Amino acid sequence: MAVEVKYDGLYVNGKRIPVYSGTVHYWRLERNLWPELLDKVKGMGFQMLETYIPWSVHEIEQGKFDFGQINPNKDLDAFLSLGEKKGFYLLVRPGPHINAELTYFGYPRRVLLDPEIQARTADNTPAILPVPPKHFPIPSYASEKFYSEVGIWLDAVCPIIAGHIYPRGKIIAIQSDNEMSFFFRTSPYDLDYSPGAINLYHCFLNDKYGHINNLNQTYGTNYASFKEISAPRSFDARHKENLPFYLDWAEFKEYYIIYGLMRIASMFRKRGIESIPIYHNYPTAYPKPPFNLIETEKVLNIQGIDIYPHKEDYEFIKLGAEYTSVTSRMPFIPEFGSGVWFWYKSLLPEDEIFTTLTVFMHGIKAINYYMIVERERWMGSPVTRDNRIRESYYKFYQRLNEMLTEIDFASLRKKSDFLLLCNWDYERLEYISQIVSLPLQMFLRMFTELPPTGFPSDEKLGFEDVIPREYSRWWGTIYRSLCKSGYSFSLSDTQLPLEKLQEFPVVIVPTFEFMNVASQRKLMDYTEKGGTLVIGPRIPLWDEKMQKNLVLGEGIKVSRDLLESAVCDLGFKIRQAYILGAHSFVSAEGKTVAGFLEKGKGKIILLGFMFSEELEPRVVELLDRIAHSAGIKREIWCEDSELDLTYHESDQRRVIFLANPTAKTKQTRLKSIFSLKLVDAWTRVAVNSGAISLSPYTVKVLEAAK
Amino acid sequence: MLAENVMIVDIDPWQCRRFYELIRPVRESRGTVYVIHEQGKVLKAVHTRGIPVKVERVEDPVKLARELYQSYLSDAVVIWEKGSLNKYFVEIQRTYREKQDFDDYLLEIFQLLHRESYSRDLVSYRGEEKGAGLYDFNLFRNFITTRVPDNSTLILGVFENNTVWCSWIVGVKGGKIVLISTFDSLITEGLRIRNWRNDYKQVLNLVSKKFFSPWLGLFMDKDVFEELMRTEDKLNYLGRELASRKIIGEPLKISLL
Numbered sequence: 001m002a003v004e005v006k007y008d009g010l011y012v013n014g015k016r017i018p019v020y021s022g023t024v025h026y027w028r029l030e031r032n033l034w035p036e037l038l039d040k041v042k043g044m045g046f047q048m049l050e051t052y053i054p055w056s057v058h059e060i061e062q063g064k065f066d067f068g069q070i071n072p073n074k075d076l077d078a079f080l081s082l083g084e085k086k087g088f089y090l091l092v093r094p095g096p097h098i099n100a101e102l103t104y105f106g107y108p109r110r111v112l113l114d115p116e117i118q119a120r121t122a123d124n125t126p127a128i129l130p131v132p133p134k135h136f137p138i139p140s141y142a143s144e145k146f147y148s149e150v151g152i153w154l155d156a157v158c159p160i161i162a163g164h165i166y167p168r169g170k171i172i173a174i175q176s177d178n179e180m181s182f183f184f185r186t187s188p189y190d191l192d193y194s195p196g197a198i199n200l201y202h203c204f205l206n207d208k209y210g211h212i213n214n215l216n217q218t219y220g221t222n223y224a225s226f227k228e229i230s231a232p233r234s235f236d237a238r239h240k241e242n243l244p245f246y247l248d249w250a251e252f253k254e255y256y257i258i259y260g261l262m263r264i265a266s267m268f269r270k271r272g273i274e275s276i277p278i279y280h281n282y283p284t285a286y287p288k289p290p291f292n293l294i295e296t297e298k299v300l301n302i303q304g305i306d307i308y309p310h311k312e313d314y315e316f317i318k319l320g321a322e323y324t325s326v327t328s329r330m331p332f333i334p335e336f337g338s339g340v341w342f343w344y345k346s347l348l349p350e351d352e353i354f355t356t357l358t359v360f361m362h363g364i365k366a367i368n369y370y371m372i373v374e375r376e377r378w379m380g381s382p383v384t385r386d387n388r389i390r391e392s393y394y395k396f397y398q399r400l401n402e403m404l405t406e407i408d409f410a411s412l413r414k415k416s417d418f419l420l421l422c423n424w425d426y427e428r429l430e431y432i433s434q435i436v437s438l439p440l441q442m443f444l445r446m447f448t449e450l451p452p453t454g455f456p457s458d459e460k461l462g463f464e465d466v467i468p469r470e471y472s473r474w475w476g477t478i479y480r481s482l483c484k485s486g487y488s489f490s491l492s493d494t495q496l497p498l499e500k501l502q503e504f505p506v507v508i509v510p511t512f513e514f515m516n517v518a519s520q521r522k523l524m525d526y527t528e529k530g531g532t533l534v535i536g537p538r539i540p541l542w543d544e545k546m547q548k549n550l551v552l553g554e555g556i557k558v559s560r561d562l563l564e565s566a567v568c569d570l571g572f573k574i575r576q577a578y579i580l581g582a583h584s585f586v587s588a589e590g591k592t593v594a595g596f597l598e599k600g601k602g603k604i605i606l607l608g609f610m611f612s613e614e615l616e617p618r619v620v621e622l623l624d625r626i627a628h629s630a631g632i633k634r635e636i637w638c639e640d641s642e643l644d645l646t647y648h649e650s651d652q653r654r655v656i657f658l659a660n661p662t663a664k665t666k667q668t669r670l671k672s673i674f675s676l677k678l679v680d681a682w683t684r685v686a687v688n689s690g691a692i693s694l695s696p697y698t699v700k701v702l703e704a705a706k
Numbered sequence: 707m708l709a710e711n712v713m714i715v716d717i718d719p720w721q722c723r724r725f726y727e728l729i730r731p732v733r734e735s736r737g738t739v740y741v742i743h744e745q746g747k748v749l750k751a752v753h754t755r756g757i758p759v760k761v762e763r764v765e766d767p768v769k770l771a772r773e774l775y776q777s778y779l780s781d782a783v784v785i786w787e788k789g790s791l792n793k794y795f796v797e798i799q800r801t802y803r804e805k806q807d808f809d810d811y812l813l814e815i816f817q818l819l820h821r822e823s824y825s826r827d828l829v830s831y832r833g834e835e836k837g838a839g840l841y842d843f844n845l846f847r848n849f850i851t852t853r854v855p856d857n858s859t860l861i862l863g864v865f866e867n868n869t870v871w872c873s874w875i876v877g878v879k880g881g882k883i884v885l886i887s888t889f890d891s892l893i894t895e896g897l898r899i900r901n902w903r904n905d906y907k908q909v910l911n912l913v914s915k916k917f918f919s920p921w922l923g924l925f926m927d928k929d930v931f932e933e934l935m936r937t938e939d940k941l942n943y944l945g946r947e948l949a950s951r952k953i954i955g956e957p958l959k960i961s962l963l
Contacts, residue, residue, distance in 0.1 A: 125799040134710045346719035380719035449754045
């Protein structure tokens with residue numbers, strides 16, 4: 001490919017182009033203003049532009065398109081040429097799904113009203129998306145008629161795009177569809193039950209199992225063919241043997257999204273869009289089922305996340321940025337809020353400054369600011385649609401782009417010694433065990449507080465524990481302790497390839513009584529090659545098909561005795577602890593409740609207990625013990641545990657990001673094993689590491705020469 | 707009420723935020739209690755902040771909601787009967803009509819919640835009577851669709867120390883809202899506010915030039931607007947403050963009041 005994707009940016013003919021980009025919607029702006037508007041974008045230091053190319057805007061009747069012949073504002077070719085002339089690299093997004101607050105989200109109305117194209121709910125109704133200014137029925141990405149219609153659109157637009165692809169022009173990446181997510185209706189038993197989707201489900205099962213007998217063996221059923229299988233419409237599992245049927249449904253929901261992205265991507269490739277990477281954007285900062293970032297990057301080049309955060313959303317941004325920074329090939333935010341849609345709470349400069357620095361702090365390397373020039377149905381961009389500037393926004397972006405260049409941010413790598421993994425098996429279990437299917441959960445969260453994990457079933461299903469509940473608590477306790485510990489850490493999930501796991505000296509993963517056997521074997525390989533693996537609270541005894549399969553727990557004896565409640569030797573309360581036959585790592589009442597085993601060049605530490613208190617500060621001492629056993633030290637940290645710190649390094653420099661995500665002014669001191677001579681990268685003023693003051697909701701960027 | 711291709715342009719983000727925070731005041735969230743049951747048998751009882759919630763059985767959901775609200779001091783208590791929740795979502799999707807306006811659809815799905823078949827099974831208690839917001843919305847809808855003439859604008863200007871604190875320009879055509887904007891759209895037209903009590907006339911002229919003729923314009927200081935938003939009897943307050951000239955109404959048909 002003429003354009004390569006690497007962690008730190010897009011490489012064009014071997015030259016790194018950091019992705020710091022901004023969105024301009026040509027068709028919504030007066031054409032005579034385009035040159036000045038783009039000059040203003042350039043004035044902020046941007047070298048990359050992004051635009052949607054909406055089907056419904058260009059289609060004037062079925063099969064007939066206006067690309068500027070009638071309305072000069074729609075002259076896509078002229079806009080792309082102008083962008084190139086102004087020196088911009090270009091990202092394009094021709095859909096078919098656009099959103100952009102367009103009525104009908106960029107689909108022609110006739111397409112959405114076609115019953116053969118509509119998605120169906122579990123109750124066989126159309127699925128309505130209630131968005132202003134006009135609600136509409138959602139299309140199915142499993143409908144062949146849908147792809148026929150999309151093909152006509154792409155036949156018209158791809159030749160124009162192809163004429164501007166690098167090296168002919170400056171388009172260096174293209175997005176497949178947009179925020180594919182069942183149109184935010186991600187509840188497990190909501191969509192899509194249309195005939196095309198059910199057919200796709202059967203094909204998926206066929207590909208997975210190969211033969212119906214293999215499925216019958218796993219499900220304990222007697223189907224004659226895959227076509228006989230009815231898709232689940234609610235969670236009715238009573239015992240763990242019922243789970244593979246539902247876990248397969250979770251996997252299918254992920255597959256449906258990937259299938260749609262793959263179809264659109266292959267339609268691009270067949271129409272001459274060949275030499276540039278294809279990316280996609282989830283409509284969430286922190287992808288969980290049905291979004292599967294790792295699997296998506298097997299078929300597309302980059303899977304990004306979209307975020308529109310206010311300053312109070314720090315914790316959620318952090319989770320998403322940390323996760324994406326490790327898990328993605330190029331950690332990218334294709335839509336980062338620069339302004340926001342009209343019926344949402346506006347983003348002010350204080351929000352954008354704080355949250356932009358937050359995402360960089362937590363490992364994002366590539367970003368597109370949506371929208372850098374305002375348009376209708378949007379508010380709060382640095383450049384208005386009538387060619388004015390909103391000064392406080394504008395100056396922020398100017399200084400930001402200068403600073404990113406001055407510190408050569410693209411060359412920096414975030415330091416992380418610990419890696420905390422989500423266990424994808426339990427994420428899927430939590431997803432499909434929801435007892436109510438809320439069609440608009442993603443929307444509801446904008447207006448009302450929902451439990452973070454929704455409403456998973458509280459049934460044990462034959463396991464010792466209610467896995468979704470205990471998993472969430474165990475992971476949460478470790479996560480919060482890592483945040484307070486002063487150790488550098490990051491996040492990912494159990495699907496992460498071995499070579500990426502090996503970048504981290506310590507990997508922590510929650511484990512319960514069942515777990516995917518391939519994941520277990522990969523984690524064993526990680527320890528054999530020298531890593532320290534921390535698991536718990538249970539040893540997996542069954543695999544994903546609920547067949548007995550002991551991999552991670554081999555060599556660890558577990559007594560059937562259970563300590564209901566005790567205080568461990570580190571001074572915090574534990575519960576439901578198994579007594580282990582292994583070298584002691586943590587003890588309680590004289591018994592080993594956490595043990596370790598040497599495995600190859602590394603070791604496995606099993607924490608065989610639950611935590612009693614989710615906010616127990618002494619769990620940090622457990623992390624100290626783990627760090628010590630892995631030969632890790634704290635390197636740079638601050639005294640105040642309400643503040644957050646990460647640091648990034650290159651050969652030339654260290655850059656420390658220090659965040660105050662609270663509403664209080666804070667004074668703190670940095671501690672380090674290095675000698676720190678600091679300069680505030682924003683103001684270029686020297687900083688005393690022993691006396692740093694932070695206003696509420698600020699991130700300080702501190703540069704230290706190596 | 708809302709046109710399918712409504713133009714929403716030049717919304718000043720600060721003005722919009724102030725308006726937003728006035729109608730949705732920022733306060734510390736105390737979380738929400740959810741109880742999901744199946745004909746009385748509790749399937750799940752959870753507090754969004756992780757506080758344990760104990761509910762044995764759901765006999766009277768409305769009474770239970772009030773009790774839980776008082777016990778947990780949460781922002782809200784939500785009690786759903788699983789089967790009814792599902793029926794509700796099926797019904798709101800079956801009612802889809804392509805020609806129906808979006809706000810009409812929203813009103814329909816909210817009103818459905820009050821229907822007897824759902825009002826006991828889908829309970830949301832926030833310590834106030836349900837439906838107050840619906841009343842105001844209906845009032846506004848009727849006003850737009852039946853009173854405001856074609857091709858006209860409604861204007862609201864709120865000022866603090868003679869700077870625009872928040873503003874709205876709403877254009878109506880054929881009984882539908884076709885335009886939503888703020889005074890930000892008038893800056894390139896030359897709007898300069900030095901003394902709003904004189905300069906409101908500039909706003910009227912520029913709106914007439916750029917959009918449609920003003921049919922109703924209300925201009926006031928921020929503290930007056932805040933009081934108007936707080937007061938229950940808005941029409942009476944409006945009448946009183948128009949008479950005292952704390953609010954300038956121009957143009958304004960007395961019959962409106």
